[in-house]
Amino acid sequence: MEYFTPSPKKGSESKGKIISRRAFVLTAFKFAFFATIVSRLFYLQVVKRDEYIVRADKNRFRNWKLAPSRGVILDKNENIIADNFQVFKIAVIPKEVKSVNKFFLSLSQIIELKQEEINFYKKQLSKNNKYQPFVLSRNLNWKEFSKINYNIQKIEGVQPFVSYERTYAFPYEFSHILGYVSAPNKQELNTMDSNLRGVPNLKIGKIGLEKKLNEDLLGSPGSATYEVNVFGKRIKQVVQEDGKNGSSIKTTLDKDIQKYAYERLKNNPGSVVVMDITGDVLCCASSPSFDSNKFTYGMENEEYKSLLQDEKKPLVNKALTTVYPPASTIKMLVALSALENKIITKNFLHTCKGKVELYGQMYHCWKDKGHGRVDLGGAIKQSCDIYFYEVARLLGIDRLQETANNFGLGKKVFENFIEEKEGLMPSTLWKKTVLGKPWFLGETMIAGIGQGYMKFTNVQLCKMMAQFANGGYKITPSFVQSEKKELNEKIISNEEHSEFLLQTLYQATNEPGGTSYSSRINGNMKFAGKTGTAQVRRISQSERDQDVKNKDLPWKYRDHSLFAGFGPTNKPKYAITVIIDHGGSGSAVAAPIARDVMKKIFEKDLKANNV
Amino acid sequence: MYRTIKKSTFQEAKDKLIYFDWIFFSLILLLICVGLLTIHTVDSSSTNYLFKHFLRICFSLGLFFLVALVNIKFWYRFSYVFYLIITALLIYVDFFGLSALGAKRWINFYFFNIQPSELMKVGVILALARYYQYIKIEEIDHVSKLIIPLFIILIPFFLVAKQPDLGTGIFILMVSIGMLWLAGLNLKIFVTGFFSLLVLAPFAIAFLKPYQKQRVLTFLNPENDPLGSGYHIIQSKIAIGSGGFFGKGFKQGTQSNLEFLPEKHTDFIFTVFAEQFGFFGSLMLILLFFAIILTILNISLKSQNNFSRLVCFGIGFNFFVYLAVNLGMVTGLIPVVGVPLPIISYGGTAMLTTMFALGLVMSAKIHKDHNL
Numbered sequence: 001m002e003y004f005t006p007s008p009k010k011g012s013e014s015k016g017k018i019i020s021r022r023a024f025v026l027t028a029f030k031f032a033f034f035a036t037i038v039s040r041l042f043y044l045q046v047v048k049r050d051e052y053i054v055r056a057d058k059n060r061f062r063n064w065k066l067a068p069s070r071g072v073i074l075d076k077n078e079n080i081i082a083d084n085f086q087v088f089k090i091a092v093i094p095k096e097v098k099s100v101n102k103f104f105l106s107l108s109q110i111i112e113l114k115q116e117e118i119n120f121y122k123k124q125l126s127k128n129n130k131y132q133p134f135v136l137s138r139n140l141n142w143k144e145f146s147k148i149n150y151n152i153q154k155i156e157g158v159q160p161f162v163s164y165e166r167t168y169a170f171p172y173e174f175s176h177i178l179g180y181v182s183a184p185n186k187q188e189l190n191t192m193d194s195n196l197r198g199v200p201n202l203k204i205g206k207i208g209l210e211k212k213l214n215e216d217l218l219g220s221p222g223s224a225t226y227e228v229n230v231f232g233k234r235i236k237q238v239v240q241e242d243g244k245n246g247s248s249i250k251t252t253l254d255k256d257i258q259k260y261a262y263e264r265l266k267n268n269p270g271s272v273v274v275m276d277i278t279g280d281v282l283c284c285a286s287s288p289s290f291d292s293n294k295f296t297y298g299m300e301n302e303e304y305k306s307l308l309q310d311e312k313k314p315l316v317n318k319a320l321t322t323v324y325p326p327a328s329t330i331k332m333l334v335a336l337s338a339l340e341n342k343i344i345t346k347n348f349l350h351t352c353k354g355k356v357e358l359y360g361q362m363y364h365c366w367k368d369k370g371h372g373r374v375d376l377g378g379a380i381k382q383s384c385d386i387y388f389y390e391v392a393r394l395l396g397i398d399r400l401q402e403t404a405n406n407f408g409l410g411k412k413v414f415e416n417f418i419e420e421k422e423g424l425m426p427s428t429l430w431k432k433t434v435l436g437k438p439w440f441l442g443e444t445m446i447a448g449i450g451q452g453y454m455k456f457t458n459v460q461l462c463k464m465m466a467q468f469a470n471g472g473y474k475i476t477p478s479f480v481q482s483e484k485k486e487l488n489e490k491i492i493s494n495e496e497h498s499e500f501l502l503q504t505l506y507q508a509t510n511e512p513g514g515t516s517y518s519s520r521i522n523g524n525m526k527f528a529g530k531t532g533t534a535q536v537r538r539i540s541q542s543e544r545d546q547d548v549k550n551k552d553l554p555w556k557y558r559d560h561s562l563f564a565g566f567g568p569t570n571k572p573k574y575a576i577t578v579i580i581d582h583g584g585s586g587s588a589v590a591a592p593i594a595r596d597v598m599k600k601i602f603e604k605d606l607k608a609n610n611v
Numbered sequence: 612m613y614r615t616i617k618k619s620t621f622q623e624a625k626d627k628l629i630y631f632d633w634i635f636f637s638l639i640l641l642l643i644c645v646g647l648l649t650i651h652t653v654d655s656s657s658t659n660y661l662f663k664h665f666l667r668i669c670f671s672l673g674l675f676f677l678v679a680l681v682n683i684k685f686w687y688r689f690s691y692v693f694y695l696i697i698t699a700l701l702i703y704v705d706f707f708g709l710s711a712l713g714a715k716r717w718i719n720f721y722f723f724n725i726q727p728s729e730l731m732k733v734g735v736i737l738a739l740a741r742y743y744q745y746i747k748i749e750e751i752d753h754v755s756k757l758i759i760p761l762f763i764i765l766i767p768f769f770l771v772a773k774q775p776d777l778g779t780g781i782f783i784l785m786v787s788i789g790m791l792w793l794a795g796l797n798l799k800i801f802v803t804g805f806f807s808l809l810v811l812a813p814f815a816i817a818f819l820k821p822y823q824k825q826r827v828l829t830f831l832n833p834e835n836d837p838l839g840s841g842y843h844i845i846q847s848k849i850a851i852g853s854g855g856f857f858g859k860g861f862k863q864g865t866q867s868n869l870e871f872l873p874e875k876h877t878d879f880i881f882t883v884f885a886e887q888f889g890f891f892g893s894l895m896l897i898l899l900f901f902a903i904i905l906t907i908l909n910i911s912l913k914s915q916n917n918f919s920r921l922v923c924f925g926i927g928f929n930f931f932v933y934l935a936v937n938l939g940m941v942t943g944l945i946p947v948v949g950v951p952l953p954i955i956s957y958g959g960t961a962m963l964t965t966m967f968a969l970g971l972v973m974s975a976k977i978h979k980d981h982n983l
């Protein structure tokens with residue numbers, strides 16, 4: 001105690017006492033402050049310890065999800081048609097950078113970045129979720145990638161990574177049916193499995209098979225936890241969790257046929273569908289097309305706009321999305337319906353004079369002079385319209401609708417194709433409930449030649465044709481290889497009817513006078529089919545008088561050219577449908593394409609059998 | 612008679628060493644070791660802080676001994692001159708100083724940069740102690756006796772605040788107020804002064820630079836802007852808190868190793884220490900500091916003249932304000948102002964000033980029986 005006792009000298013006694021006294025007060029104050037600091041430390045380090053440990057870990061650990069490699073898509077012969085290529089990318093998590101401007105500034109010092117590019121990224125970044133990694137759409141080359149890795153300390157928050165990008169082997173040929181992949185949008189992100197969120201560079205199928213089979217192709221993401229420093233540089237890896245790559249899928253498509261069909265279509269906007277009689281789709285080509293790789297590797301805005309605005313609609317899958325009046329290709333179904341419902345027999349005779357009047361309305365045959373007296377076989381072979389007006393009149397729309405429904409017309413052929421359209425098979429009930437109007441007899445008559453309200457997609461027609469060709473068994477077409485399907489549900493009750501109709505089609509293609517005689521295939525393997533020429537608008541009397549040629553009309557007013565056929569005729573195995581938008585007559589445009597594609601298939605089959 | 616016998620300088624120094632306070636000196640040495648250890652944990656081959664810090668310590672220790680062995684009488688006579696020299700340096704800084712971060716604070720000497728505002732903290736103490744040495748207690752509250760001290764305080768305050776370095780300015784003000792209080796001014800004067808300050812505060816705020824206002828606002832709510840100005844406080848609290856009771860271990864501090872801590876080798880060095888050694892280590896460190904302050908108190912109480920006493924109290928208070936502001940800042944109790952932790956923090960002038968001041972205390976101890 002004596003240590004603290006002051007011993008003041010004379011003269012300054014009173015003042016020294018004051019100083020000492022005040023120093024004690026001050027020391028007490030200091031002591032109080034130290035006590036405060038110590039209790040503050042106690043609060044931070046003992047009371048709140050766990051909370052701060054969590055926050056420190058949040059600082060230093062970064063979970064980086066690894067996008068799974070998307071499943072490969074194969075054709076029926078195991079050729080790869082959709083693959084993945086390695087790409088070098090950079091990402092940034094907006095939450096982890098203090099200033100976006102600074103990020104791009106320092107990035108542009110390392111790699112070359114145009115100002116527009118930066119502006120574009122900034123705009124996108126502002127829409128990005130703060131916690132989601134934002135991936136710069138641009139792919140880096142190896143030199144840039146290694147430069148960034150080397151200079152990673154200088155760019156706060158940058159995450160260079162290696163990823164895989166969907167790459168299509170035949171970007172034009174398969175673009176519609178395979179579709180393409182792209183980054184998920186906000187809505188898709190919300191409905192997505194939660195562990196897929198935050199995966200950098202995750203691409204999901206947007207359309208086509210990529211979309212339909214997305215779940216299987218996607219796989220599940222892996223993740224790695226890194227210890228990082230304040231600049232986001234990885235110091236060491238802490239945990240690694242492997243994901244599961246997407247499973248590869250073997251489709252029923254045939255690369256060669258698809259390629260050939262697309263080649264053949266090239267100058268004609270339209271589509272070709274080929275399926276075998278059990279429903280496996282071999283070919284589903286649509287033209288004109290686009291480069292589906294550009295959806296993963298980037299496309300100029302201008303180019304995308306011009307694709308959207310093109311009147312020939314290159315982005316639309318014409319086999320699944322566009323609906324057409326079936327025209328004369330429906331005649332087989334009308335005939336079948338009439339036979340099955342015992343309205344007529346195959347010997348039913350009717351006279352065609354080129355036109356017929358009903359309640360003041362004139363109905364024309366495609367042949368002005370008329371076909372004379374024809375039976376059912378002759379009417380199909382020569383595609384006589386007057387005969388089918390009569391059959392339809394006798395049959396009635398509702399019975400025809402029932403048969404059409406059995407064949408799957410006016411209904412979706414596949415499941416989960418967002419771009420597939422239903423088409424329409426009208427009935428009296430439909431018109432009453434949907435349009436609120438009564439059905440007219442004239443509408444039944446033109447339905448007999450596939451005009452009017454009737455609108456089908458190419459795949460519906462092909463399914464119909466395949467069901468004729470397999471002898472009248474219901475099929476469920478698909479793109480994915482599975483166990484051999486069984487054909488057991490019959491939709492044609494009398495086998496004679498189907499045999500008769502196939503026989504008639506054989507005559508239409510392989511006997512003189514048939515509508516597609518000029519497109520026959522010579523040799524052991526023959527094919528047969530029905531042509532169709534669909535009007536897209538009413539032909540006025542004056543045009544009939546002037547005999548306006550189809551090719552003189554503006555493109556969008558020209559007739560659609562259709563063909564539905566099957567082959568080989570002796571033992572039907574494939575059904576084919578070709579529709580050319582505004583192509584003109586079915587026999588002149590669609591039938592030759594169908595013949596060439598069918599010939600190619602035959603050649604391939606022969607080769608396979610010989611080997 | 613005693614004075615006429617000329618002793619050899621060596622003999623004189625030997626005599627003085629008898630009065631040398633070895634406990635006080637060992638406490639300082641212990642603190643220096645803690646400082647070196649902590650600097651070592653944030654050092655890397657590219658920064659080379661440890662070596663530079665060590666050099667500065669050697670230099671400062673030399674200064675410490677020099678000041679300690681010089682008679683306190685010399686400092687008494689020299690105090691106004693010392694004050695005026697530093698005032699001149701402050702004025703010089705305003706015109707020719709090195710600027711950094713928008714403030715002119717440094718003078719470039721050949722081997723290191725000197726911050727006169729830092730030295731001024733001791734300058735004010737010396738000048739005020741000198742002034743109050745012979746003021747009689749009856750006269751001390753008289754207005755005429757207040758004018759000179761006010762000038763002594765306000766001239767450096769405005770010079771420093773103008774740099775702009777409001778933090779150091781307020782620091783000088785606080786130390787000065789502490790000195791006036793110790794000198795024995797009536798409590799009424801402080802109360803009056805406090806209330807007039809309150810009235811003047813709104814006008815003062817108008818003169819604050821935007822970044823200074825920002826600092827105050829950020830202090831009030833640091834979580835508001837976690838990546839902006841509140842970042843320092845948040846990261847510092849995380850580092851301290853995650854240290855826990857016994858700390859993460861020597862060199863195991865993640866917050867400092869991964870560079871999440873800003874200014875970790877200078878103003879936030881305590882955070883680095885607390886993260887590695889936990890509550891226990893921090894408590895020991897604070898006790899060490901407190902022991903030094905108590906030793907200074909003891910020395911001042913034993914001094915025979917009011918000058919020594921006032922200087923020691925002033926330096927003890929100065930030391931305390933350093934600690935209080937620094938620890939308060941890193942634990943988030945007061946706003947971020949750039950004040951280093953004495954002796955531990957990396958930095959030249961603060962180290963030099965602290966050791967100079969402690970040297971003065973030691974001188975007061977050695978020469979406690981001398982008259983002025």
